[in-house]
Amino acid sequence: MRTFLAAASLAAGCLLSGCGSHLPRMNSEQPVTRPDQLVSFEPLYAQNCSACHGSSGQGGPALDLNNPVLQQLLDDGSLRRSIQDGVAGTLMPAFGESAGGMLTDAQVDALVKGMRARWATQGTVRPVQMPPETTALIGNASHGEQIYQVDCRSCHSGARQRVTDPTYLALVSDQALRAILIAGRPDIGHPGWQTVAQGHAVSDQEVTDVVAYLASRRSMTPGQPYAAQPQGEPTTMAAEHKPTTEKQTTGRTTEPSRMEK
Ligand code: HEC
Numbered sequence: 001m002r003t004f005l006a007a008a009s010l011a012a013g014c015l016l017s018g019c020g021s022h023l024p025r026m027n028s029e030q031p032v033t034r035p036d037q038l039v040s041f042e043p044l045y046a047q048n049c050s051a052c053h054g055s056s057g058q059g060g061p062a063l064d065l066n067n068p069v070l071q072q073l074l075d076d077g078s079l080r081r082s083i084q085d086g087v088a089g090t091l092m093p094a095f096g097e098s099a100g101g102m103l104t105d106a107q108v109d110a111l112v113k114g115m116r117a118r119w120a121t122q123g124t125v126r127p128v129q130m131p132p133e134t135t136a137l138i139g140n141a142s143h144g145e146q147i148y149q150v151d152c153r154s155c156h157s158g159a160r161q162r163v164t165d166p167t168y169l170a171l172v173s174d175q176a177l178r179a180i181l182i183a184g185r186p187d188i189g190h191p192g193w194q195t196v197a198q199g200h201a202v203s204d205q206e207v208t209d210v211v212a213y214l215a216s217r218r219s220m221t222p223g224q225p226y227a228a229q230p231q232g233e234p235t236t237m238a239a240e241h242k243p244t245t246e247k248q249t250t251g252r253t254t255e256p257s258r259m260e261k
């Protein structure tokens with residue numbers, strides 16, 4: 001019935017205005033921008049980024065780009081690289097034409113400049129104690145666990161324990177964990193580097209150690225019922241099947257060993 005009404009009103013419209021002659025003229029009066037010519041931030045961000053990073057850069061499933069500390073942490077080059085090349089092994093897609101995506105260099109620039117203009121605090125100097133975006137330090141996972149027990153457990157227990165859950169960790173790279181620990185996620189109530197540790201600042205080494213601890217809890221088979229042990233720890237079941245050591249770490253132990261029998 002609706003289809004019929006729509007068709008009928010379209011036909012009526014055509015009778016009044018003459019569709020055939022009118023449509024091409026409408027196009028020339030309001031030229032449609034070709035997708036690769038679009039260089040304004042709002043539509044580019046809305047079409048390509050908002051579903052994961054939130055409609056105004058906050059509250060999305062992926063980290064908040066509308067966070068002045070994150071904008072301070074990442075320089076233009078690394079923002080551009082993340083957008084162009086994506087983050088391998090994560091859900092962050094590669095958008096650059098050079099990497100098989102749809103966005104031109106000019107569009108990537110428009111995104112970077114637009115984020116800076118809207119979401120960075122202009123004219124502030126990066127505090128010298130702020131841990132850098134990347135580090136050459138080696139993480140100490142057991143020290144990281146101590147920090148976690150003292151400084152993170154107070155908030156991350158019960159339902160919020162999930163940051164040490166192998167399934168959560170499978171979705172997020174070490175680099176993103178580092179960014180979250182330094183920049184915080186003010187949109188969901190996680191404090192940044194200046195206050196995350198019982199109200200005082202964390203150093204590069206401490207951030208690196210906590211990331212090493214969280215990384216040590218990743219599983220090769222996230223979300224699967226039997227092999228979701230942190231790396232290398234054989235389950236009772238795996239031990240019964242007597243798999244070889246390297247099969248234990250791939251987590252694909254049960255099926256091949258069953259078939260071998
Ligand atoms: C399908 C979901 C998805 C879409 C769409 C997406 N992102 Fe991401 N983005 C992610 C995830 C997930 C991460 C974290 C990746 C990781 O674990 O390192 C990320 C990371 C980033 C980072 C890196 C932050 C850092 O720590 O270095 C930047 C910058 C970024 N995204 C910008 C964008 C922009 C700009 C767009 C739109 C052009 C976009 N993203 C679209 C999911 C997405």
Ligand code: HEC
Pocket residue numbers: 147148151152153154155156159160163177180181185188189190191196197198210
């Ligand atoms: C003052 C409370 C508080 C402290 C202290 C705190 N967090 Fe959080 N954190 C939160 C809240 C609230 C969230 C958002 C809720 C959630 O994800 O369950 C969060 C989110 C996170 C996330 C992101 C989860 C996501 O969805 O992407 C990570 C990672 C994280 N915290 C790690 C840590 C680590 C590691 C520490 C210790 C160095 C720490 N947090 C200390 C409150 C805190």
